[in-house]
Each structure stands twice: as C-alpha cells, then as structure tokens.
Amino acid sequence: MTSDRELGLRRARTEARSLLKRFGVRSAAHIKVEAFAAAFGVKIVEGKLDGARARLKAGPRPVIRVSDRPVPLGEWRFCVTHELGHHVLEHEAARVDALCEGAQPHRPPQSGDARHLEAEANTYAAEVLMPSELVGSRCAAPRPTLGIARSIAEEFGTTLAASAIRVAELSPERCAAVYSEAGRIVWAVRSPTFTAWIERGESLDGNSVAYDYFATGALDERPQPIPADAWLETDSDEELVEHSVAIPNTHGVITLLWVPEANAARLGMDG
C-alpha cells in the first residue's frame, strides 16, 4: 500500500508538472520563478529575515519573504520555489501565535510513512527548477558524476548540491549524493537502486576523498575509485567511485558516490 508520505511526494511532482505545462516550459530559459509566483498571486519581498532563509505568509494575499543576505542565485530560486510549493500544495502553516510563543514551529524531518511537508516542498521545487523531462536523459548517463550535476546547475540556475540530488533521484545507476560539513555527513540522497544506508551525522572515514578537504583544506576533485568501506558498512574489499567537490561558501563538500554494475553484487546491491 502506498504510504501517505509517497502520496504527498507524488502530488508535489504532479503539481509541479502542472505548473510547467500551464506556463509552457520547454527549456531552462522558460523557468521564470518570479513570474510563476506572480501568476499564482504570490508577492515576493526581499528583506530582513534573521531566523530562516525564506518564509511564506500563508492565507489571503500570500507573501514570500526571502532573506537579503547574499546567497547564490540558485539557492535564492530554490528558496522561492520551495515556498511557492507550500502555497500551491496548500500546506497548513504555523499560526503566528505558536511562533510567538517559541514553540518548535518548523516540521522536523520525520522517519516512517507520515507526510513530510518540507520534503514535498523540496520535491516541488526540484521538479519546477529541474524538470525531469528536461534533465532526465542526462541523469541517465551510464557513469554518473558531479560533471552532470554541474552542467544542470549551469543551465538551469540551480546549486550544485540541488543538482547532485536531482542526479541521484533520477539516475537508474546505483549512486548517492552526500553533503558533508565539518567532517560529518549532513545529508545523503540515494538513487532507487543504491540500497545501502548512509548515516547522517557520521564522521567521514579517513579513506574518503571528502575527508581530505576537512583534514587539509584541499581535495582531489576527480572521480576516483576508493574502498567501498570508506562510505558503506561492508566487509567486502570492493570499490566504488567517489567524486567530491568543495563548496567554499558553505565550507562543505558535495559528493557523488557510484557503484558500478560489476561491483554491485559484492556490495549487496544486486537486487
């Protein structure tokens, strides 16, 4: 039976595709975030915002406020489209009195099958900004690397991290996008066929390429084979391919891991 979480994500994708059709999007140049928001009657305000990157005032005459702190354009576009997603998907917003009382107002990531409204807004933003119809074929490349993510980022005006997630989401290959800061894994997104678990919060293994950045301030930004146990819980001496790139403005590292078909069985990913 399909879970509420999956149903919510499917609806987010459907609504995003509906927007793309409604506004005749056939190429990256047609993705005009500000115009989409205006067509939905949503005003965008850029100004002071201390405690968040962006905010949606829900209810009548919605307003998206985006922090005026300097951020890459790709992040700005993602923030606005994420909030537009909350509006289009009619997500229930936190009442202002709850926010004033200092209650934990945001919806933290939940495990399990319950709906995840933040994930739905992220899914909506990803599909609007990087439509599967337009990026799907390049994500299907037989050797996934961050080079694909970079080409998407450049063409579609998105961040490298968001584009790497898109590659992992749409690739038929066994791959995962991982983001690290201060030597620890912050998040990981796996392709449907990458069945091994990557634990958030774990310290990076000393044999990983990403580790080098936090240890020395530099890393070899080429795809390269490394022992699989640098990233996965395995007794196998098999290898996987790691492609890591530093993201200086966040002091982080984005990584794309790829398990080639020939190595999958010994890593328990042959199903």
Added chain:
Amino acid sequence: MSEDTSWDILDALADEAARYEEEEGKPTPESRAAAQRYRSMIDDRLAAMRRADLEQLEPAQVARGWIRPDLLEMTRDKLVAYIRRLQDQQPALGFAHRSLRNVSDDDLRTMIEDIESTMEDES
C-alpha cells in the same frame, strides 16, 4: 470563450484524434509518424501561447521590504500582542519557513510588515 478553454478544447481534440486513430484506424508507420509530428506541433504551439500569456501578466517584481520606524521601537511583548490582534482579524493567517532556526524580534516586525502590506493591497 476564454483562451484557456480554447486550449483545452484543442488539447482534447488532439487526444481524441490520436485515440480514434489507435482504436479505429489502420495505422501505418507513416501515419504514426504524421500523428506524432502533429502532436508535437500542437504541443509546441500551445506551449508558446502559454508562455506568451505569462509574459502578458504584470511584470514580476521583487519588492524591497523595510521595517518601519514605529515597529522598530516596539519591544517583543508589544510585537507579540500586535501580531495576536492581527491573527484575530485573519484566522487563516499562518507562516511557513525554510530552514527556520528562531524567530527574532526583527522577524516578528517583518511578519507584521508582510501581513499589513497585503491588508493595504486589499483596501
């Protein structure tokens, strides 16, 4: 008849023609290719019309949001009381945040700005 409706009818006609061909016709590779070309042409034309429609809306603008002086003078308690009054006037009012860490006094002030700016738009 609105343009939206015209597009929907055109879209439906193309779908219907394709369905008829599939169910009743005796398709050949040539007729399939012709149907595909027709479908693509209609889709491209519709998409172009929809983009032109979007362009004709008011130009999208990103407004600058400042905090007005009287709000800057208010303490947190007064700001909270002010927001509660606005909430009473607009029960559907709510906020969603991306990567929320906390709500500062200035964030309360900009909430008031955002709420009241749209009330001004309505009046």
